[in-house]
Amino acid sequence: MTLTTTKSVYWKGVRDGAPFIFVVAPFALLFGVVATEAGLNVWEALAFSVVVIAGAAQFTAIQLMQENAPTIIVLASALAVNLRMAMYSASLTPHLGATPLWQRALAAYMMVDQSYACSILAYEQNQRWTPAQKMAFYFGAVTPVIPVWYAMTVAGALIGSSMPAGLALDFAVPITFIAMIAPALRTLAHQAAAVASVVLALSFAFVPFNLGLIIAGIGGMMVGAQVELWMNRRAQA
Amino acid sequence: MTDPIIAKGTLWTVIILLGLGSFALRFVFLGLIGNRPMPDWLMRHLRYTAVAVLPGLVAPLVVWPNATGGVLDLPRLAAALTTLALGYYTKNVLIAIFGGAGVLYLLLYLLG
Numbered sequence: 001m002t003l004t005t006t007k008s009v010y011w012k013g014v015r016d017g018a019p020f021i022f023v024v025a026p027f028a029l030l031f032g033v034v035a036t037e038a039g040l041n042v043w044e045a046l047a048f049s050v051v052v053i054a055g056a057a058q059f060t061a062i063q064l065m066q067e068n069a070p071t072i073i074v075l076a077s078a079l080a081v082n083l084r085m086a087m088y089s090a091s092l093t094p095h096l097g098a099t100p101l102w103q104r105a106l107a108a109y110m111m112v113d114q115s116y117a118c119s120i121l122a123y124e125q126n127q128r129w130t131p132a133q134k135m136a137f138y139f140g141a142v143t144p145v146i147p148v149w150y151a152m153t154v155a156g157a158l159i160g161s162s163m164p165a166g167l168a169l170d171f172a173v174p175i176t177f178i179a180m181i182a183p184a185l186r187t188l189a190h191q192a193a194a195v196a197s198v199v200l201a202l203s204f205a206f207v208p209f210n211l212g213l214i215i216a217g218i219g220g221m222m223v224g225a226q227v228e229l230w231m232n233r234r235a236q237a
Numbered sequence: 238m239t240d241p242i243i244a245k246g247t248l249w250t251v252i253i254l255l256g257l258g259s260f261a262l263r264f265v266f267l268g269l270i271g272n273r274p275m276p277d278w279l280m281r282h283l284r285y286t287a288v289a290v291l292p293g294l295v296a297p298l299v300v301w302p303n304a305t306g307g308v309l310d311l312p313r314l315a316a317a318l319t320t321l322a323l324g325y326y327t328k329n330v331l332i333a334i335f336g337g338a339g340v341l342y343l344l345l346y347l348l349g
Contacts, residue, residue: 054259170303183333201292
């Protein structure tokens with residue numbers, strides 16, 4: 001019984017994760033194109049996507065390497081963009097912490113914005129799932145996404161610089177991220193956190209090495225937590 | 238213009254170290270803390286990770302798009318606001334993406 005349920009949860013994950021193919025594909029395609037324009041060959045672009053699997057960090061690293069930034073700055077900036085993964089890791093821990101270490105290591109390798117967002121949402125809606133079922137959902141959610149990430153990087157690198165500029169592919173990234181955030185703005189605390197993040201990111205955009213984003217992230221979390229406490233106090237009063 | 242050629246040694250150093258660093262960030266809590274309970278104040282902050290980080294990542298890309306050399310641009314701003322409104326009211330990621338992309342292409346076509 002548990003086995004079939006776990007299996008059906010895996011397939012629910014696959015179904016819930018499948019729409020993100022349309023999110024990840026243009027992103028990976030764009031990375032392949034950008035990498036080729038920066039002088040990488042197909043294998044180097046693919047290696048980048050397989051080893052790192054983090055679009056925003058990969059774009060950051062390529063951009064800074066093209067500007068001949070020191071390697072330490074390239075790494076620090078790209079890892080700063082990826083700091084949110086540590087926050088995802090922490091927020092998944094109460095759900096997945098009881099599963100075997102090798103599964104957690106695999107889950108960590110495949111952690112991307114889409115698999116995180118989709119899994120946390122499903123865990124909130126299905127609080128009675130066991131840790132094994134939650135892990136099955138997670139693996140289901142990444143199953144359609146990760147192979148597309150690799151394949152479309154290769155496709156982008158092969159198409160290379162022959163992409164017409166009129167496609168405005170630069171805006172694929174903002175649109176997909178906004179579409180993911182908008183449905184999550186369901187309470188005043190979530191909305192306050194998002195507004196604080198936008199204001200802080202724009203105000204601290206001058207801070208080098210992407211540290212403005214870290215300030216925005218930490219500030220947004222603090223605002224969200226404080227508004228939640230305030231809402232709780234008001235509800236009790 | 239910058240020289241587009243990236244030294245191979247630098248490239249592979251960045252790929253390998255960025256890969257190891259990214260894995261470490263993803264593994265740190267999930268792998269090392271495991272099943273131990275975490276304090277309330279930490280969990281209360283972590284609930285807002287996604288909505289605190291991603292808007293900050295997106296906002297500068299909307300207000301100062303790279304493609305226009307950092308100048309605020311009506312098609313991109315309208316596309317971003319359409320995506321936000323559709324995503325908020327429909328709760329459907331794909332409707333939001335295709336609606337936003339539709340507005341972007343329409344305005345780029347009309348104004349281009």
